[in-house]
Amino acid sequence: MIRYYQVGAEGGEAFETSESAVVPILQWLEFGVFAGILVGFVYAIVEFIFEKFQLNKLATGLVLLEKSLIYLLMLILSTNYIVGLIEQQIDRNLPNEQGWWKENKVFWLVVGYFIVCSLIFSFLKIAKEKFGKGVLFNQLIGKYKKPREEERIFMFLDLKGSTTIAEQLGHYKYSELIQECFYDLNRVITNYSAEIYQYVGDEAVISWTFKKGIKNNNCVELFFKFQDRLLKKQKAYLKHFGLQPKFKAGLHGGKLIVTEVGTLKKEIAFHGDVINTSARIQGECNKYNESLLISEELLDKLNLQKFKIRSIGNIPLKGKEEEVRLFSINKE
Structure with missing residues (x-):
């Protein structure tokens, strides 16, 4: 479309007056769609x-510069290829000599x-990463x-034994450990329809809508998938930190209030x-030596036949008048 309507281009006004111009404009649209798919595909490959x-771990400015250079090279190569196709299709000489793109306004x-x-x-991508999906x-x-x-x-x-690990590694190395663990968490979280609500120190608060959380046991499967990923990278963790990180988690669900709070730094908050x-x-995980309670x-809403379920009992929780019956979940 840009090529067809460019100012001063040959045939640019024909579209408005000639019915025969319908065919050329359809050809331009065809090439436009082809070009869009080609460029979009390469764009996706780069991402x-x-x-x-894990190149996105580099400085944001450096990542943007590297991607910009790759995209520019990609555009030069793809437009050279597409211009050749167009030239053959419409039987018209188009600029395709070496370095033609340097002074070509359309390019x-x-x-x-x-x-x-x-x-x-x-x-949109940064907003999604910053606020979470859909926020x-x-x-x-x-x-x-x-x-x-x-x-x-x-x-x-929450990271197990975080206080001991922090003393062992020192605050800088400990911060790197938490960063790496949460990066691995982010790699699996989208596969289970989960959302990160907050990071608080060495703790991550994860949320699901009730329907998505119980579907395929997403809220439980995520925990064990995260564990598997940490075990898969055991050698790397032992090499860089001298330990294998392990996490514990608590799961519960029900009705609560969701609202937008703040003016200078708005966020979606959950109250209840x-x-x-x-x-x-x-x-309570440490007390009963369990990883997932x-x-x-919530357990009554799930179908956990492939997991080993053990009753912990009715447990008094701080701040609650009534005791809550808890269960541990482990792999068979």
Whole structure:
């Protein structure tokens, strides 16, 4: 479309007056779709490679510079290929000599278009990483301007023996350990429809809508998948930190209030007994030497036939008048 409508281009006005111009414009659209798929595919490959090899851990400015150079090279190669196809199709001489793109206005117009689109996509990606999936959209439509009641599942995930590990490693090395663990958590979390609510020190608070949390036992499967990933990287953890990190977690679900709070640093906040109970349940893991504890109320909603379930009993939790029946979950 940009090539067809460019100012001063041959045939640019024909589209408005000639019916025969329908065929050429369809050809341009065909090439536009082809070009979009080609560029989009390469764009996705670049993003995948940066994610796969953890290159996004580099400084943001350096990552943007590297990606920009790759995208520019990609545009030069792809436009050279596409221009050749167009030239054959419409039987018209187009600029294709070596270095033609350096002074070609259409090429740099395409580059400008690509930069604008990249900035938009980058903004959406950063917003998703910063606020979590769906949070930006909910803030834009004002979904939580007024408190709303929702049914959700919460998991409080905490590093075992964190105090001892911090003393052993020192605060800098310990911070690197937590960073690496949470990076591994992020690699698996999207596969189980989960959302990160907060990071608090060495603790991560994970949330699901009730429907997504119980579907395929997502709220339980995530914990063991995270454990498997840590074990898979055991050699790397032992080499860099001299230990194998292990986590404990508490699971509970129910109704609570969701609302938007703050003006300078807005966030979606959850208020209710569900969060407090989930945190207290996780706090009982050390006492009973278990890695994953769950309330009976949530356990009844799940189908955990392939797991080993053991009753802990009715446990008094701090801040709650009634005792809560807890169960441990382990792999068979």
